[in-house]
Amino acid sequence: MRKVWTVAANTFREAVRDRVLYNLVFFALLMMAAAILVGQISIGIEQSVIVSLGLTAISVIGIFIAVFIGVGLVSKEMDKRTLYALLAKPVERWQFLFGKFVGLVLTLAVNTAAMTVGLYLALWAVKHRLTGSDWYLISAVYLILLKLALIVALAMLFSCFTTPFLAILYTLGLYVAGLFAEELRTMKAISLSDSTMRMFRAISYMLPNFENFNVMGAVAHGRAVEVTLLLRDTGYALLYSLMVLAAAAMVFSRRNLK
Amino acid sequence: MASPAIEMEHLSKEYPYGFLHLKKRKSLEDLTMSVENGEVFGFLGPNGAGKSTTIKLLMRLIFPTSGTARILGKSIEDVAMHQEIGYLPEQPYFYDYLTAAELLDYFARFHKLTASDRQERVQRMLKKVGLETAKKIQLRKYSKGMLQRVGLAQAILHDPEVVVLDEPMSGLDPLGRREVRDLILELKKEGRTVLFSTHILSDAETLCDRVGVIVGGKLRGVGAPDEMVGIRAQGMEVLFELASSAKPFPLLGRATKTGERYRLQVAEAELYPALDELKSAGARISSVSQLKPTLEEFFMHLVDADRAQASAVEVSGK
Numbered sequence: 001m002r003k004v005w006t007v008a009a010n011t012f013r014e015a016v017r018d019r020v021l022y023n024l025v026f027f028a029l030l031m032m033a034a035a036i037l038v039g040q041i042s043i044g045i046e047q048s049v050i051v052s053l054g055l056t057a058i059s060v061i062g063i064f065i066a067v068f069i070g071v072g073l074v075s076k077e078m079d080k081r082t083l084y085a086l087l088a089k090p091v092e093r094w095q096f097l098f099g100k101f102v103g104l105v106l107t108l109a110v111n112t113a114a115m116t117v118g119l120y121l122a123l124w125a126v127k128h129r130l131t132g133s134d135w136y137l138i139s140a141v142y143l144i145l146l147k148l149a150l151i152v153a154l155a156m157l158f159s160c161f162t163t164p165f166l167a168i169l170y171t172l173g174l175y176v177a178g179l180f181a182e183e184l185r186t187m188k189a190i191s192l193s194d195s196t197m198r199m200f201r202a203i204s205y206m207l208p209n210f211e212n213f214n215v216m217g218a219v220a221h222g223r224a225v226e227v228t229l230l231l232r233d234t235g236y237a238l239l240y241s242l243m244v245l246a247a248a249a250m251v252f253s254r255r256n257l258k
Numbered sequence: 259m260a261s262p263a264i265e266m267e268h269l270s271k272e273y274p275y276g277f278l279h280l281k282k283r284k285s286l287e288d289l290t291m292s293v294e295n296g297e298v299f300g301f302l303g304p305n306g307a308g309k310s311t312t313i314k315l316l317m318r319l320i321f322p323t324s325g326t327a328r329i330l331g332k333s334i335e336d337v338a339m340h341q342e343i344g345y346l347p348e349q350p351y352f353y354d355y356l357t358a359a360e361l362l363d364y365f366a367r368f369h370k371l372t373a374s375d376r377q378e379r380v381q382r383m384l385k386k387v388g389l390e391t392a393k394k395i396q397l398r399k400y401s402k403g404m405l406q407r408v409g410l411a412q413a414i415l416h417d418p419e420v421v422v423l424d425e426p427m428s429g430l431d432p433l434g435r436r437e438v439r440d441l442i443l444e445l446k447k448e449g450r451t452v453l454f455s456t457h458i459l460s461d462a463e464t465l466c467d468r469v470g471v472i473v474g475g476k477l478r479g480v481g482a483p484d485e486m487v488g489i490r491a492q493g494m495e496v497l498f499e500l501a502s503s504a505k506p507f508p509l510l511g512r513a514t515k516t517g518e519r520y521r522l523q524v525a526e527a528e529l530y531p532a533l534d535e536l537k538s539a540g541a542r543i544s545s546v547s548q549l550k551p552t553l554e555e556f557f558m559h560l561v562d563a564d565r566a567q568a569s570a571v572e573v574s575g576k
Contacts (some may be wrong), residue, residue, distance in 0.1 A: 085412055091339055
């Protein structure tokens with residue numbers, strides 16, 4: 001575990017020094033602009049507009065970082081050959097992989113936390129107070145973070161056996177497909193045979209169900225997120241990420257470096 | 259009798275290529291050799307001969323198509339064995355957002371070292387490779403030679419018993435090369451085993467107890483540098499200067515003139531009579547040195563031998 005943590009801490013340091021967290025400046029500007037604009041044009045729905053906008057921005061920026069940096073976590077190290085000296089140390093390849101994963105999730109957690117603070121500041125700027133229902137935001141942000149962790153795991157898996165470009169495409173493709181997993185399961189199509197429907201249903205269960213993590217609508221309207229949902233999603237994200245990372249570790253453990 | 263530090267048995271590596279990866283290119287063919295404890299072993303061969311492939315196989319950066327290898331008696335699959343190994347990759351590149359001190363500290367954390375021991379070693383290594391004053395500069399600002407030094411430092415940071423260096427002199431200026439040579443000799447003095455790859459014959463001659471010569475993925479032989487590389491003198495070279503008033507003499511016809519200086523090549527047996535003749539002609543002798551085959555000549559000889567063997571097989575086959 002110590003070795004996983006060592007790699008994770010270095011990955012976090014890399015993200016900070018490579019100015020990944022600079023996106024926060026963009027987010028802060030977006031939130032300030034939104035607060036000013038919303039304060040002027042919306043009457044009574046400031047909260048839901050700001051919260052929807054803020055959570056969407058947190059999610060989109062997070063997905064962008066998770067996919068692009070997630071794919072680069074392993075492929076960049078192979079391309080630049082920084083991995084050579086490291087793998088000659090007493091460290092297993094899976095430890096390196098898990099360390100990279102933890103490091104990026106940690107970066108995303110810090111990033112998301114900072115953006116959440118920004119979102120609260122924007123809310124306060126508009127409403128001049130924070131109410132009890134505003135704290136439901138934290139549950140939504142937590143679920144976004146779980147979603148991002150799962151995306152990082154998928155990006156790492158793809159980057160272990162294909163080119164960075166294809167890995168980005170596959171990850172984004174799977175993310176979009178995962179948003180419609182629920183629809184695929186409950187789809188009613190007259191023209192499709194039973195066997196085809198069964199196949200779609202099977203695929204829908206295998207796809208990562210990203211819609212599970214979306215509670216934006218409820219939170220924007222001041223509704224609380226059920227604890228059972230939070231627990232279920234935590235278990236789902238953990239289990240799915242672990243399975244994906246285990247697959248990535250299996251592929252990576254026999255991969256020949258250039 | 260103690261087992262060798264490094265043992266390789268029938269190691270082969272093939273890379274698939276072409277449509278559907280149906281064709282195979284052999285990078286290494288049936289390599290069997292060993293490196294004894296405490297010796298400095300040079301792995302010699304032209305570019306693309308299979309030196310780096312062998313080293314990467316030992317470091318488990320790539321996996322053999324067939325064959326096995328052991329280091330200090332343990333299979334190379336055993337990660338714990340890497341506690342006792344130091345490795346310098348060819349043309350090393352490290353995390354450029356770190357400083358040299360941070361990088362060494364990061365690598366040291368993978369070994370069983372206490373925090374104070376780690377700090378002490380990092381400082382000692384930086385001093386040893388001459389980077390003490392540049393330790394707080396990010397590696398992105400380092401020159402190729404400086405990166406090579408960092409690479410050497412991380413390879414020996416944890417006092418490994420076996421040190422594997424892939425082209426350690428590459429990218430270094432004459433001073434740097436000399437420092438690396440001194441470092442290898444120091445490691446040998448400390449009783450460590452050193453395996454390094456090079457295509458520079460003089461490095462092998464100066465440093466190695468034994469060398470292995472590899473060409474086209476095949477090991478051509480293992481032995482002492484003199485035997486293997488045939489570094490025996492091919493003759494002697496005498497450099498001399500002549501006053502303009504000097505009279506011509508028989509040997510002068512064999513000498514070539516560059517600037518004010520003459521260069522004369524003679525067989526070893528002819529050296530002393532030639533020196534006497536030059537002396538009596540009033541020549542001022544600047545230097546006398548052995549003539550050795552150049553690297554190019556040596557490897558061309560092996561490549562030619564390969565081709566000759568291949569055509570012989572073809573003829574006998576017909």
